[in-house]
Amino acid sequence: MTASDFLSRLRGRHNEGIVALTIVLLALIVGALNPGFLGLATVFNVLRNSYEPLLFALGVMLVLLMGGIDVSFDAVGIFAGYGTSVLAAHGLLGGHLWLMFLVSTLIGAGLGAINALIVSLGRLSILIVTLGTRGIFVGVMLTFVGSSFISDLPMSLQTFNIDYLYQTHTATGQLAGLQILVVPIAITCLLIDLGLRFTVIGRGIYAVGGSEEAARRAGFPVGMIKTIVFCCAGALAGAAGMVHVSLIGYANPQDIVGNELIVIAAVVLGGASIFGGRGSVLGTVLGVLLLELIQYCLIILGVQSSWDNVAIGVMIFVGIALQVKRAPGGRARVFAGGAKPSESPS
């Protein structure tokens, strides 16, 4: 293997290597500026902030692989999370943690199925359909499920928050721990990655993203693939909503919706192509970690939170720039979730 081969393998098919390198560099730079920074506590804290966006990001990535942009994931997440909390507060779930996560995931999958249904009605743009379903989910939730805080959540949910596998302290003496949550999430990532690589449906997702018409003629069950993807994305979002509630300790129906950009930025940064057909779990994980690390560093360095949005916007730019540089010729016509450049009438 030549040196350039080795370098491109290190870089990864979707620039994952570059993202990983950026993470390392950033950590070293901030570590130099703030000596207490480099340590296990930082790792644990960044991980803790990453669980929720990672689950969302995996869902977004799945839909993006198919060639569509889903913007309804945060609405699905809060609907599932808040809805489950309402059920739990009424004692219907018996305080069982696993049941709450299951219900939340199922609600999410159901909402994802609604997305799938509407998109399959015709050649509807996924972006605009999910823009619509997002409004519907949020509106329906606030109208019919409730619009008030829920703070009396079952005990199991509250202690789950501080169930640590391993604990340590930050430089300033605060507690930081590796939560049990990391295990199911790592397993989820692994399952999705294996599924994408080694199952027919998984390869089918890439195929549909590459060219839907070609995939259909090659015999892939395009309709079923789309339904599965949307349901999985919904399930992931539902789980993310529950993670959000458990990490915060109360259920606020006005949460989550409005912070979706950082998730999409992470997915794009992680190398997933906006046209579909390219992307990896590893890239998405690294993208989320990088963005969370950046936000964490901004706090550590004392930058005011009002600059957060600007930082996120710049990060999206960086992710885009990396992608555009890679695509030969850089075709940039937007197809809001539907046909690809090769399928346009031009």
Place this chain on the structure above:
Amino acid sequence: MSQNTTLVETLARATAALRREHSPLPILGVTVLVFAIFAVLAPDSFPTAANLSSIGFQVPETALLGLGVMLSMVLGGIDLSVVAVADLAGVTMVQYFTYVGATRPGHDGPLVIATGIAIALLVGAVCGAINGLIIGRLRVLAILATMATMEVFGGLAIAWTGGNTLPDVPQPILDIANLSPAGIPLPAIILLVCAVCAALLLNGSRFGIRATLVGANPRAANLSGIREKGAQLGIYTASGMLASVAGIIFVARTAGATPNYGAGSYVLLAVVIAVLAGVDPLGGFGTVLGVLLAAFALDMIRAGFVALQLNQFLYEAAQGAILIVVLALGATARGDMHWLARLRRHPR
């Protein structure tokens, strides 16, 4: 016999006109229908002069944003940053007013006000131009580019104000939100002026027609010698300026510059307005009249919800539902709903 024929003929022509692509009749019909429904459901509170006047003050904000999104859709893109640009323009304008002390008595002369407005428009143009350059020259996808610029522009507004609302709005600006010369709300007059300009730009200028061609078929336009970069730059600059006018109206109506005003819901609303107006998200067609009617219809729905004392959250759900229904209807017209055709051929 002849009477039946003419009746059938008229009906046939009417349905043909309705189904003709890009006809303004459907949206006009929708507007009238919405008005009729709410007038019947809430006869005491809906069709009153006061209610219509309040709609007249409310519609221009969203209509201007809708015009901005419509322009970007003509090119096959989508401009998600319109609200952020509006906010940034408003914040910049009020920062200027604070800097020159325009709220002090006697310091709000026409020159100061005109400069403030010009600054807002300039901000809108610059932001729009940035969008246009990124999309046209850097060849970045419109949705991604405007997502990023939405964060950056909005973030700048937030950082500049520390997240607070700036209160120093001079009286003449505040008057925009209250005056009704000749019984027509001033914001509505502003909207009409902007709409006429937009219509002239889109349909009556070489630039506008070329931009429409670029949106309809970029490859053919390119081969015909039309530069896509110029179209992107011009369209997004225009969109940015329309957004900044909306931002000025925001400031007037809320008596302050709020850095993330309408950041969540207004973007969805602007897209719904554009799609409801019959604009094809794939590019190639835009109608100013359609946007005005759509904005009007949607605001009537909002006012109707209020009159019927329905939950305000339901309005957002309704927007989403309208978006999807209009999309689906567009798909039927395009013949994309194959399962529907199959159903018609084999009725069970």
